[in-house]
Amino acid sequence: SQQGEEDPQALSIQEGENATMNCSYKTSINNLQWYRQNSGRGLVHLILIRSNEREKHSGRLRVTLDTSKKSSSLLITASRAADTASYFCATVPWQGSSNTGKLIFGQGTTLQVKP
Amino acid sequence: SQTIHQWPATLVQPVGSPLSLECTVEGTSNPNLYWYRQAAGRGLQLLFYSVGIGQISSEVPQNLSASRPQDRQFILSSKKLLLSDSGFYLCAWSVHGEQYFGPGTRLTVT
Numbered sequence: 539s540q541q542g543e544e545d546p547q548a549l550s551i552q553e554g555e556n557a558t559m560n561c562s563y564k565t566s567i568n569n570l571q572w573y574r575q576n577s578g579r580g581l582v583h584l585i586l587i588r589s590n591e592r593e594k595h596s597g598r599l600r601v602t603l604d605t606s607k608k609s610s611s612l613l614i615t616a617s618r619a620a621d622t623a624s625y626f627c628a629t630v631p632w633q634g635s636s637n638t639g640k641l642i643f644g645q646g647t648t649l650q651v652k653p
Numbered sequence: 654s655q656t657i658h659q660w661p662a663t664l665v666q667p668v669g670s671p672l673s674l675e676c677t678v679e680g681t682s683n684p685n686l687y688w689y690r691q692a693a694g695r696g697l698q699l700l701f702y703s704v705g706i707g708q709i710s711s712e713v714p715q716n717l718s719a720s721r722p723q724d725r726q727f728i729l730s731s732k733k734l735l736l737s738d739s740g741f742y743l744c745a746w747s748v749h750g751e752q753y754f755g756p757g758t759r760l761t762v763t
Contacts, residue, residue, distance in 0.1 A: 569750060580743055581697070585736035626696055630750065634669055638714075639685050639747045643696040 544627060544644040552652050556603065557614040559647040560605075561627030569594040570603055572612050575624045575632070584612075584625075617651045624648045655680035659709075659744050659755035666762055672731040674758050676744030679725065684746040686727040688719055691741040691757075705728060734762045 545560045564568070569588045573581040587594045587610070589602045594601045612623055612646040628641040656679045666672060678684055685704050689697040697713045701719035709719050716735060720728045727744055739762045745752040 571751065571756075573694070578741075578757075578759070580756045581745075581752075583751045583753060587749050627695075628752075637751055638702055638710070639752070640699055640702055641697075641752055642699070643689075643694040 544625075544647045546647060547645070547647045548650075550650040550652065551617055553617060555617055556647055557595055557617050557621070557651070559627075559649070561610045561612070563610075563627075563629045563642075563644075563646055564608065565629075566632040567605070570601075570610050571593075571628045571630070572601060572610075573626045573643075575626065575646070577623075581626065583608055584627050589603060614649075615622045617649075619651050619653045622649060622653045655746075655753065657744060657746055657753060657755040659742075659758055661758060662733050662756065663759045664761070666760065668736055668762055669733045672729070672738070672760070673746075674718070674729040674733050674742055676727040676755055677725055678727075678746045681725070681748055682744065683724060684748050686721060686744065687742065687747070687752065688729050689743045689745065689747040691743060693740075724760075736762050739763050740745075 543562050567589050569586055571586045572584040573582045574584055575638045579582050585596050587601050598615045608635055624646045626643050626646045628643045658677045687702045688700040690700055691697045701711055703709050703721045706721055717731050742758045744755040
């Protein structure tokens, strides 16, 4: 079953602008991850944020997590044409002592960065 | 460094034919392994996962099956393909939570 829902479904911006994508989920989580997928390719892991973390940075990426609202956001600053891709959030549900690492993906946000 | 291989890259099969997709991981031991399917323009659906040799958990009942004959080998199979089996199949591995994906196999059932 799908746990994450991303918003917006599609986003088009100019190079240099910031892009913000949001993700909401339904159940308690162990961690939340963001992935990027270029058209027709496999997914690339971007960043992982644990349930006890509120914000994480990696280069031009900033991820926030609000467990009270069951939501996360991914901010890409100073976007580039090469950032054009689909972005997915994925959650690892909290399973107590058993951690299989299963990911439940959202439907994704398609980002287009125009040169 | 770790690498993950999937083959074939593309496959066109008639309805009712068998299927075997293979995934192998190099450079790590005892990884968790996963099979996902992605329909066009949609997110990934987890099909199977494995935490060890011979240990397979199914997430979605369907006419697909999975096997893990070796620590770093994960196979997705079907005895008779359906039209609805068309999609992009992705294998992934993880050790510490983050998942690393293979390049995928695009399957078209005709």
